[in-house]
Amino acid sequence: KNRSGRAGAGADLVSPARADEELAAKILQRAWWSHINRRLFRLLTHTIRAAEHCITYEIMRRVSPLEAELIKDPSMQCKVRFRFAGHEFPPFIVFKIFHHTGGQGSKYISGKRTISPASEAAADACKLMGHRKYYDQMIWDELQYQNHKIIDEIDVATVKDYMQYISNLDETPAYFGGRDNCWRKLSLENFPRTIIMYDIMDYAQSGTLSNRLKEKLTFLLLKPQNEELRHDQLMTVSRAR
Numbered sequence: 078k079n080r081s082g083r084a085g086a087g088a089d090l091v092s093p094a095r096a097d098e099e100l101a102a103k104i105l106q107r108a109w110w111s112h113i114n115r116r117l118f119r120l121l122t123h124t125i126r127a128a129e130h131c132i133t134y135e136i137m138r139r140v141s142p143l144e145a146e147l148i149k150d151p152s153m154q155c156k157v158r159f160r161f162a163g164h165e166f167p168p169f170i171v172f173k174i175f176h177h178t179g180g181q182g183s184k185y186i187s188g189k190r191t192i193s194p195a196s197e198a199a200a201d202a203c204k205l206m207g208h209r210k211y212y213d214q215m216i217w218d219e220l221q222y223q224n225h226k227i228i229d230e231i232d233v234a235t236v237k238d239y240m241q242y243i244s245n246l247d248e249t250p251a252y253f254g255g256r257d258n259c260w261r262k263l264s265l266e267n268f269p270r271t272i273i274m275y276d277i278m279d280y281a282q283s284g285t286l287s288n289r290l291k292e293k294l295t296f297l298l299l300k301p302q303n304e305e306l307r308h309d310q311l312m313t314v315s316r317a318r
Contacts, residue, residue: 117167119298120277123314125159125170127274131315133157136172139267144174162260167281171260173247217253221245271317273297289318 128136137145137157148155154177161168192198203211221228227241249255265282268275276290286294293313301307 114166116298117281121161121167121170121281123297123310124274124277125161127311127315128159128170128172129157131311132269132272132274135269136263136267139269140172140261140263148174159263160260162262170263170278172263173260174258214253221249221253269317272315273318274314277314 134145134149137148147153148157156175156177157172158175159170159172162171163169192202206214218228225241225245227233227238228245230242233239233242245255247256248259249257251257265275265278268278273290273293276287280286280290297310297313299306299310301310
């Protein structure tokens with residue numbers, strides 16, 4: 078009994094010190110992971126800038142060769158934007174194609190806006206599509222209206238409404254009258270293996286630094302003090318080995 082009592086007392090004396098050690102270990106662990114995450118985010122920032130300014134065509138050629146040719150055509154005046162997305166860290170990269178019309182606007186041919194309800198064309202469309210498909214379209218339109226409220230030009234009253242309408246139009250599939258031009262996710266396979274950008278994306282997924290990335294890590298993690306250093310970092314990320 079005495080031994081067990083002494084052992085219990087000893088355990089009580091040790092427990093506060095052990096608690097302090099565990100707390101210190103947790104603080105160090107949080108600080109270390111915070112450092113790792115900040116380092117990774119800086120590398121991903123280089124990646125997204127290089128993707129938008131240096132190798133847009135190379136990436137798009139792997140995603141969609143047809144769209145890549147449109148981007149390459151100067152008369153189309155298309156611009157690809159990249160940004161981060163996701164609810165967890167590290168984020169993934171998404172892209173979207175924007176068409177600059179110089180204020181002239183673009184005309185999208187859509188049966189939803191061309192065919193008026195209760196018209197002969199609407200009746201003919203119902204016959205061609207079949208009642209099931211036609212009713213599915215009507216149900217989809219009603220659900221979209223209940224969810225977003227602004228799904229047509231007649232619903233637009235303010236600039237904010239217009240921006241919401243354009244956003245919904247981009248995200249709506251083409252077979253439901255939209256542009257089907259939403260933000261799309263990039264995968265590791267969409268990046269050329271010959272550039273360090275690939276190594277950065279692989280590091281974000283696997284947590285492992287490649288030898289090539291280790292060699293350039295110190296330079297890439299420098300805080301750019303001028304545009305020349307920023308440019309050199311982008312070139313390092315996007316230059317083929």
